[in-house]
Amino acid sequence: MMRDPGVGVYVPATYVLMDSKQQDAYWNALNYVIVQTGRLLEPATVTCDFEHGLMNAITEQFPLVKIVGCLFHWKQALRRKMVELRIARPQISAVLRPGVIDVLTIIPVDQIADKGIRFVRAQMDETGNKTKWDAFWRYFRKTWMTSYGADLWNVNSMTESGIDLQNRTTTR
Known part of the structure; x- marks a missing residue:
């Protein structure tokens, strides 16, 4: 998901249909997205399922990212x-x-x-x-x-930092 500043909401950026839950498959899928976006992706957070292979691939591709479990x-x-x-x-x-x-x-x-x-x-x-x-x-x-x-699943530190975790704008 990426934030659309024009309407102020998050929208799906890419869908990837996977036939494997192996870390290398996730790594390849993420790499494809990175290449297709001109290597401009620098996510601060990624929200995902609790698949170890996926989380490991995300960390390899984006070493500074904070993973948040869905x-x-x-x-x-x-x-x-x-x-x-x-x-x-x-x-x-x-x-x-x-x-x-x-x-x-x-x-x-x-x-x-x-x-x-x-x-x-x-x-x-x-x-x-x-x-x-x-x-x-x-x-x-x-x-x-x-x-x-x-x-991984507790977002208290993010909410205290003022990070918007929902698909809406905040009134802070």
Whole structure:
């Protein structure tokens, strides 16, 4: 996506249909886009799915870029884990409502593991599924706090810097 200054919104710049999720395939696709744009691309941030191959290729092509994981794909991965753990569907829907688990993406990173998760759990009804929710939160800490790292999906530092993360203009 690129910002169109004429209308003040972000618009898709290029679509690439991929038949591989290998890092070299992503690298080649990015290289093609770079060449086709006259090597003028210098993104400050790139928002993408949590594909390791894609993230590695982006970092190789744009060493100074800040990669931000896509909120939709983050919540989709969390939902899949909840379903896999057989957590009750109404509880899954409730925790995925705006202002519940997605709050973890905007609070300071150092508050996620303690205050953030405690806040989310206080908003939930874990009745009949406490053991499953405990398993989910172990997965969350291991996968999203340790393996990926919260800096990949938490945008608090960007919002505090005044960076517009939505497809709109801000009134600051």
